[in-house]
Every structure is written in structure tokens, then in C-alpha cells.
Amino acid sequence: MNGAIQIRRLGNIKTLTVYSTRGGNGKTIASVLIAIAAIKRGIKTVLIDADVEAPSLGNLLNVGNSGPSWIDFLEERINDVNQLITDCNIPGLKVIYSPNPKIGHSFLNSKSQLWWSNALKRSVLAENELHKVGFELVIVDNQAGSSVNSLNNMILADATLMVIRPSAYGVEVSERYYNDMYKFLQGMKNRSDFYLWNQILEPSDGKEKEIMDEFLGVWDKKMQDHGLIGGGRINYNSKLDFELLKDSPDLIEHYQKVESSVNSLLDKILSNS
Numbered sequence: 001m002n003g004a005i006q007i008r009r010l011g012n013i014k015t016l017t018v019y020s021t022r023g024g025n026g027k028t029i030a031s032v033l034i035a036i037a038a039i040k041r042g043i044k045t046v047l048i049d050a051d052v053e054a055p056s057l058g059n060l061l062n063v064g065n066s067g068p069s070w071i072d073f074l075e076e077r078i079n080d081v082n083q084l085i086t087d088c089n090i091p092g093l094k095v096i097y098s099p100n101p102k103i104g105h106s107f108l109n110s111k112s113q114l115w116w117s118n119a120l121k122r123s124v125l126a127e128n129e130l131h132k133v134g135f136e137l138v139i140v141d142n143q144a145g146s147s148v149n150s151l152n153n154m155i156l157a158d159a160t161l162m163v164i165r166p167s168a169y170g171v172e173v174s175e176r177y178y179n180d181m182y183k184f185l186q187g188m189k190n191r192s193d194f195y196l197w198n199q200i201l202e203p204s205d206g207k208e209k210e211i212m213d214e215f216l217g218v219w220d221k222k223m224q225d226h227g228l229i230g231g232g233r234i235n236y237n238s239k240l241d242f243e244l245l246k247d248s249p250d251l252i253e254h255y256q257k258v259e260s261s262v263n264s265l266l267d268k269i270l271s272n273s
Contacts, residue, residue: 016161018139025164031140195223196231
């Protein structure tokens with residue numbers, strides 16, 4: 001795997017939540033890439049689309065959206081989480097999808113505090129059952145931004161991965177989020193939390209490279225001062241943007257281009273358990 005460490009043992013990290021402070025940073029693609037890397041190692045993996053306000057896995061992975069969904073389980077219309085598991089267009093990867101919310105209806109804002117409290121209990125129940133039936137790694141594609149839903153999924157996880165696209169505004173928002181959120185989360189249970197630089201633009205000359213290296217270096221230190229572990233870097237790939245315009249994007253092809261970076265990230269996640 002292009003020099004990856006090839007760690008197989010999962011240790012204490014069995015549920016990973018992938019999120020970002022805003023949409024467009026590539027958290028869903030990152031979730032899929034990590035899942036591909038895991039199943040290529042023989043790790044039985046299920047990917048949950050918990051971004052219930054803007055779900056995308058159903059369309060991205062050609063999941064048949066006619067069966068029971070994650071929302072059906074959270075709202076107790078389905079009690080057997082195994083009924084939610086479905087195949088997708090990536091061989092060996094199992095998916096639990098969320099349906100698109102109704103147009104003009106804000107799913108998150110319509111739910112009460114009691115609903116979300118029960119949703120967290122149901123999520124923990126689902127996580128335990130998924131591990132019990134043999135899934136070694138549960139990856140949760142989380143809600144972008146700050147919400148009760150995103151917090152629930154972070155509480156649920158043994159590890160979180162913050163996906164960040166380099167920009168002055170984006171990282172400042174991320175740092176504020178870390179400063180507030182991790183003081184709360186890191187006191188709840190033993191956990192490991194990571195960040196990933198994603199969609200890094202390729203410098204065209206030495207000056208641009210110097211600017212990018214300085215920017216990432218400054219923010220690496222700040223992230224790590226907050227207790228987060230650097231997960232590495234994935235460069236911008238214009239071909240992926242065009243691929244995502246298709247009805248059935250080939251994410252395996254994109255994975256092959258970033259395989260080394262993704263496997264290095266997975267090694268870090270597994271070795272920090």
C-alpha cells in the first residue's frame with residue numbers, strides 16, 4: 001500500500017466520526033476513502049450517513065434508498081439495526097443511509113431536546129449492535145457545523161476526524177470550535193481526536209509553496225496545542241470535481257490517487273487506540 005504501516009488491530013477505536021465546521025470541506029468523501037482503506041485491509045466496516053440535514057451517501061454510492069433508513073431507527077419505526085444495512089457500488093462496503101429531508105422543512109430545528117436525547121440513546125444502541133454482529137469499524141459521516149446532531153455523533157465516537165480545507169476563515173472557525181467543544185468532549189471518556197488537511201492546492205512556484213507551508217505549519221501547532229493529532233494532508237484533485245458531476249462517480253479511482261495519504265491517516269487512527 002505504497003509504504004503504509006499495515007496495522008490491522010483496531011484496539012479501542014471502533015467508532016470514528018468524520019465532520020467539519022462547514023460544508024464543502026470534503027468530510028463525506030474522506031469518510032468513504034477511509035472506509036475503502038479499511039475494507040482493503042480486511043476490516044469489516046459500515047458507513048452511516050448521519051448528516052440528516054444534508055445526506056449524500058445514498059446518491060454518492062448508488063445506495064437503493066427504498067429500504068429502512070437511519071431516521072427510521074432513531075424514531076423507533078425499526079428496532080433491528082441489521083435491517084438498515086445495505087450494499088453500495090463499492091464492493092465489500094456496507095452503508096446505512098439517511099433519506100433526503102422534505103423541501104422547505106428543517107429536520108434539525110423541528111426536533112425537541114427530548115427527541116435528540118432519545119436519538120443519542122438509539123445511536124449508542126445501534127453502535128453496540130453493529131459491533132456485536134461483527135462490524136469492526138463504524139464510520140459516521142457527521143453533520144457539518146455545530147448542532148445537537150453533530151455533538152451526539154461526536155459523543156458516540158471513540159475518535160473524531162475534523163476535515164479542514166486550508167483557508168484563513170475556515171481554520172479560525174475550526175479553532176474556535178476546538179477550543180469550546182473539546183474541553184467538553186475530552187472530559188467525557190478516553191478518546192483520540194484527529195484533523196486532516198484536505199483539498200490542498202498545488203503551489204505553482206516556490207513562493208506559493210512557502211506561503212502554504214507557513215500557513216499549515218502555524219495551524220498545525222495550534223491544532224496540536226488543542227490536543228488534536230495531525231492526520232496528514234490530501235491534495236486537491238480537479239478530476240474528482242468532474243467525477244462528482246456523474247450519476248455514478250468512481251471513488252475507487254480517486255482513492256487510488258490518494259491511497260498513500262489515506263492509509264497513513266488510517267495507520268495513525270488505529271495506532272493511537
